Amino acid sequence: MKPEWELWAQEAKAEFPKANSALLPLLHRIQSQEHYLSEDTIRDVAVLLKLPVPYVESVASFYSLYYKNPVGKRIIHVCMGLSCALNGSDELMHHLEGKLGIQEGQTTPDGEVSLLEAECLAACNLAPVAQVNLRFVGPVTEDTADQLLTGEVKS
Amino acid sequence: MTQTFYLLRNQAVPDIDRIEVYEANQGYQALRKALKEYEPKALVEMVKASGLRGRGGAGFPTGMKWSFLPDDGRPRYLVVNSDEAEPGTFKDRELIEKNPHLLIEGMIISSYATGAREAYIYCRGEFLFGSEQLKRAVAEAYQRGYLGENILDSGFSLDIKVYRGAGAYICGEESALLESLEGKRGNPRLKPPFPAVAGLYGMPTVVNNVETICNLPPLVENGPEWYRSMGTEKSPGLKIMSVSGHVNRPGNYEIPLATPLRALIEEYAGGVKGGRQVKAVIPGGSSVPVMTKDQLDTPLDYESILAAGSMLGSGGCIVIDDQTCMVAVSARLLKFYREESCGKCTPCREGTFWMTDVLERMEAGEGTPHDLDLIRDMADNIAGKCFCPLGDAALGVVVSAMKYFPDEFEAHVTEHTCPMGARLYDTVNH
Numbered sequence: 001m002k003p004e005w006e007l008w009a010q011e012a013k014a015e016f017p018k019a020n021s022a023l024l025p026l027l028h029r030i031q032s033q034e035h036y037l038s039e040d041t042i043r044d045v046a047v048l049l050k051l052p053v054p055y056v057e058s059v060a061s062f063y064s065l066y067y068k069n070p071v072g073k074r075i076i077h078v079c080m081g082l083s084c085a086l087n088g089s090d091e092l093m094h095h096l097e098g099k100l101g102i103q104e105g106q107t108t109p110d111g112e113v114s115l116l117e118a119e120c121l122a123a124c125n126l127a128p129v130a131q132v133n134l135r136f137v138g139p140v141t142e143d144t145a146d147q148l149l150t151g152e153v154k155s
Numbered sequence: 156m157t158q159t160f161y162l163l164r165n166q167a168v169p170d171i172d173r174i175e176v177y178e179a180n181q182g183y184q185a186l187r188k189a190l191k192e193y194e195p196k197a198l199v200e201m202v203k204a205s206g207l208r209g210r211g212g213a214g215f216p217t218g219m220k221w222s223f224l225p226d227d228g229r230p231r232y233l234v235v236n237s238d239e240a241e242p243g244t245f246k247d248r249e250l251i252e253k254n255p256h257l258l259i260e261g262m263i264i265s266s267y268a269t270g271a272r273e274a275y276i277y278c279r280g281e282f283l284f285g286s287e288q289l290k291r292a293v294a295e296a297y298q299r300g301y302l303g304e305n306i307l308d309s310g311f312s313l314d315i316k317v318y319r320g321a322g323a324y325i326c327g328e329e330s331a332l333l334e335s336l337e338g339k340r341g342n343p344r345l346k347p348p349f350p351a352v353a354g355l356y357g358m359p360t361v362v363n364n365v366e367t368i369c370n371l372p373p374l375v376e377n378g379p380e381w382y383r384s385m386g387t388e389k390s391p392g393l394k395i396m397s398v399s400g401h402v403n404r405p406g407n408y409e410i411p412l413a414t415p416l417r418a419l420i421e422e423y424a425g426g427v428k429g430g431r432q433v434k435a436v437i438p439g440g441s442s443v444p445v446m447t448k449d450q451l452d453t454p455l456d457y458e459s460i461l462a463a464g465s466m467l468g469s470g471g472c473i474v475i476d477d478q479t480c481m482v483a484v485s486a487r488l489l490k491f492y493r494e495e496s497c498g499k500c501t502p503c504r505e506g507t508f509w510m511t512d513v514l515e516r517m518e519a520g521e522g523t524p525h526d527l528d529l530i531r532d533m534a535d536n537i538a539g540k541c542f543c544p545l546g547d548a549a550l551g552v553v554v555s556a557m558k559y560f561p562d563e564f565e566a567h568v569t570e571h572t573c574p575m576g577a578r579l580y581d582t583v584n585h
């Protein structure tokens with residue numbers, strides 16, 4: 001457990017005091033520091049919020065943006081939704097798979113980049129669209145696809 | 156073509172996400188007017204008189220929803236649904252990213268009208284920038300005295316909190332949203348009781364879509380007669396349509412309801428790309444049946460679209476050109492519902508799984524004629540048998556596509572090839 005987590009838990013509870021509403025905000029904050037939620041982290045969060053460990057586990061596993069396994073520093077979500085598919089999302093995904101030498105759902109062996117599928121990101125006007133660490137990039141063209149791999153990332 | 160900017164003000168005024176720009180463009184004037192000139196009940200009556208209907212998908216009359224709150228002295232909540240994830244829909248994201256103060260002003264007016272002292276914005280987890288914009292705008296609104304204690308000396312007090320989801324389409328369903336907001340898995344609740352009676356933390360709660368609430372400031376400013384001067388008797392006012400797919404100018408367009416679908420596609424969105432023709436249109440987000448090129452003169456209002464066999468839904472309009480395979484379209488959408496089924500009930504969880512499997516196998520040229528019966532049979536076993544509307548939503552496109560384009564489906568299983576001569580995507584990737 002990192003020392004600041006105790007304070008973060010208090011802040012989450014102060015903002016969302018009722019029911020277990022502090023849980024999702026705290027998981028977000030800790031994951032943004034840790035990149036993913038290990039079993040130990042889940043246990044720490046349970047202790048901090050006085051919740052049963054299996055409860056925290058079960059909530060965290062419901063949501064696709066909480067990662068149970070280590071992920072890359074750069075997480076690329078390629079939207080595979082219909083509007084993006086109509087505008088070349090699958091070709092984009094294949095291009096990135098080829099460049100990175102991994103399949104969608106995987107992380108490069110050096111732990112730098114994870115390549116993930118996303119469902120419609122509510123940015124169909126930017127199709128085909130991707131997110132790099134949840135920042136939108138689009139429309140991604142053949143010429144700009146490689147910037148997903150090298151462009152500056154905010155966290 | 157009438158292009159107004161009551162909701163999408165950001166398309167006319169740059170930087171209106173900043174409070175000083177918003178204020179300089181009549182921002183928060185409607186709030187002043189509401190607090191000074193109206194009793195809460197009179198505002199509810201105004202919303203009823205305007206005929207405003209919910210823009211989250213179901214089109215339920217907003218004023219009526221507000222009047223369902225029991226008058227029993229318990230605290231009430233306003234929860235704004237900003238979980239936008241219905242494929243093809245991207246209007247709420249533009250509103251929160253580019254014009255967040257409109258939503259906040261609308262929320263303060265709505266909370267005053269409904270008697271809420273605490274309001275929440277449930278923001279989709281993927282909208283990181285959107286949630287940052289909302290948090291910043293909320294902080295600015297506190298600084299200027301639009302939020303907090305005794306707002307503008309009216310005696311009315313309100314707090315707004317921004318809460319980020321974490322990736323789950325089902326959390327757009329209002330009862331699942333409330334579960335998630337309480338820190339649980341986002342499984343839908345049994346209804347009744349409806350949120351108006353037992354919602355957030357068990358208290359009376361109004362859940363409204365972002366766009367719905369954004370209608371409040373212009374409505375208070377201009378009055379219900381103005382609102383009713385657009386659209387039809389039953390579908391009055393303005394709607395934002397998100398247009399995407401095979402169009403030249405994909406984007407959000409604010410239209411008076413009952414604008415013809417053809418005008419939306421050709422005039423607003425610049426027509427079909429590459430000079431090709433429309434084959435099908437999904438007019439209201441991926442959960443509604445497709446319309447065909449013969450139906451393009453249908454006015455975009457709730458009743459007319461329903462009469463044409465589809466639904467206006469969320470206003471996510473996906474345009475599909477004449478070189479696209481409808482089996483591929485159906486397969487792609489079923490995969491979405493398979494991924495997003497919360498797994499609580501069997502017909503939805505298993506049905507979307509197997510339907511995706513069969514459609515992908517058909518698209519890959521590996522289907523058999525029996526598969527067509529199988530899809531119809533599975534559709535019968537999902538329709539009306541699921542715990543929440545997601546199961547039925549999964550059927551809209553595939554069932555209508557099979558009805559309008561039977562030859563395409565037939566050819567996939569008899570000739571083991573796509574008559575469009577093209578595969579939209581490779582189906583072995585599942």
Ligand SMILES: Cc1cc2nc3c(=O)[nH]c(=O)nc-3n(C[C@H](O)[C@H](O)[C@H](O)COP(=O)(O)O)c2cc1C
Pocket residue numbers: 208209210211212213214215217236237238239240241324325326327328329330362363364365367368543544545548
């Ligand atoms: C599976 C499913 C997903 C939904 N997603 C959304 C959504 O993302 N945003 C939204 O406003 N409403 C969504 N709804 C509708 C909500 O349940 C609810 O009706 C709506 O938020 C009410 O607001 P309104 O009356 O202003 O439209 C969804 C419904 C279902 C069944």
Ligand code: SF4
Pocket residue numbers: 325343495496497498499500501503504541542543544545546
């Ligand atoms: S219909 Fe689907 S999403 Fe809705 S409760 Fe059942 S399994 Fe969950």
Ligand code: FES
Pocket residue numbers: 079080081082083084085119120121122123124125127129242243244
């Ligand atoms: S389909 Fe990709 S953002 Fe909507």
